[in-house]
Amino acid sequence: MTGRITYRLNAALERYLPEQRLFLRSDTETRFIRLSPTTQALTFATGALVIAWTILATAMLMMDSIGAGNAREQTRREQLAYEARLNALSADRDSRTEEAARAQQRFNVALAQVSQMQSALLASEDRREELETGIEVIQKTLQRAIHERDAARADLAATRAKLVAEAKAPNTRAGRIKDVEATLDVLTRTLAATATQRDQIAADAAEAKRQADQIALDKRLMEDRNNQIFDKLEQAVTVSMKPLDKMFRAAGLSTDKVLKEIRRGYSGQGGPLTPITFTTKGEPPTADEIRANEILAGLDKMNLYRLAAQKVPVGLPLKTSFRFTSPFGWRSDPIKGTKRFHEGLDMAGRYGSPIYATADGVVVRAGWSHGYGRLVVIRHAFGFSTRYGHMSQIRVKVGQRVSRGQRIGDMGNSGRSTGTHLHYEVRTAGKAVNPMTYIKAAAHVF
Incomplete structure (x- = not known):
């Protein structure tokens, strides 16, 4: 039954694909390979399928390339706009x-x-x-x-x-x-x-x-x-x-809470300014004395504010030139390509660029950490902490007290990283928050 079907199929294809013979000659003998119409049809069908698959794959690759080019162009435009905003903030x-x-x-x-x-x-x-x-x-x-x-x-x-x-x-x-x-x-x-x-x-x-x-x-x-x-x-x-x-206010802090915390923990020399008085007879203060004491109270409050500003992680951890390469929030993972939440800011710059603490605090971690590479974690007042990852060199130790603007390490490419940059995080009560909020807040003072 199968032979009859094969015969009829060969007979039908004979008109379009006549039987061919492929001769193979050697020094002693000559042989040939018979190519029936069915075999030729299968060969042609296989070749057509291969060609069609090649064309489809090429089209898909071209579409992906065009889409990737559009995404890169969009990313470049967003980066230019981002840098323009940063320049405006700097000015x-x-x-x-x-x-x-x-x-x-x-x-x-x-x-x-x-x-x-x-x-x-x-x-x-x-x-x-x-x-x-x-x-x-x-x-x-x-x-x-x-x-x-x-x-x-x-x-x-x-x-x-x-x-x-x-x-x-x-x-x-x-x-x-x-x-x-x-x-x-x-x-x-x-x-x-x-x-x-x-x-x-x-x-x-x-x-x-x-x-x-x-x-x-x-x-x-x-x-x-x-x-x-x-x-x-x-x-x-x-x-x-x-x-x-x-x-x-831009950092989301209550000024009353800040002043209360600073007054409770203030231990520097000088202290609050003493109110002015010109009499020892127990008489009520004059209008000038009241105004002078109000000014002194304002100066005392401003002094406490400046002390608090040193304890809140505002501003940038870099003073050399750099560019933002990855913002805070959801992004495509640069290594696996999957959707992941980015808990900090990536700032790319020259290898070995100095990294500075953004507020007074105590170093609670300084060493190698999976993913972060060489990592420094600093605990600050008001429940804040900051993280500095992918360093090439660490210049502080655990338990060391650091001041705002003190150098704590150098920029590098350690850990899970695709290039030289600093991964900077700001956390409050252990939860990661957008560092750009505090970087922008520093524009009002520093």
Whole structure:
């Protein structure tokens, strides 16, 4: 049955594919291979299938290549836009830094003026107290002179009455007249001296009043100047505090929590600024004292903010040129090609570029870690920690305290990596967060 079907198939194909023979000749004999129509049809079908598969595979490869080219072009455009945003952030950061420096200079100048003003105010207070004491002495002297004058007048009247009574005796008239004349001379000289002293005391009192009026005018002028200085100081404090507030808000931190934490753990020299007071009599503070104490409170708060800024991981861990090669979030794994979540930022740069700590903290890990290669982990305040992976060299040890901006290692290509770069992570309460949030937050201050 099978032979009959084969025969009929060969007969049908004979018209299109006649039987062929392939001769093979050697030195001693000649042989041939018979190629039936069915065999030829199978050969042609197999070749057609191979050609069709080749064309299909080529088309699929071309489509994949075109798609990959579009993806690379899209990635390049996104990278250019990303770099443009980073340049804008860098320019904004520079302008903020210059603004903070100018505000600090204005604050220093205003603080020096306040110091001079306080010294002048204390000197004027001492001078006023001295003038008040002098006026009080002059008034007492004037009152005593008036009492002496009245007493002298009373004595003169009594003496005149006595002389009039004694004048009735004729034998002593000439003597009594001489005594009266002598007494009158003494009284006249005494009254003249008292009048002169009185006039001098009146002149001294008038001069003291003039000086008191001049001191009052100087005091009013000084108060106006103090108001101007206080206004400048308040503006300087506000300008200096605004970037710090923006930075902590951008980092998602509560300013009250930050200040409470810093006050609790602050152990540096200096401490909070002492409120100003000019009296020890238990009197309520003046308006200037209240404003000065408010400014000092603002300076204390700004000082605590600056201490906190050193403990929060904001800013970049690199100071040399680099480029961002992989953002935070879902991405295609560079080695396996599968979809994976990237918990940090990749920054590619020159091999051996210095890597710096982004905040004060304690090194809790420094060594080889699977995937990360040479890894440094730093624990910071407020529940933050940072990771620096793929280093070529580690320059810190576990338990070492590091400061913001301290060099902790060099950029490399260790671990699971396709090229020289730094893998940088920021974690809060052990959970990875986008480091770009804190890099952008630093643009308000640093």
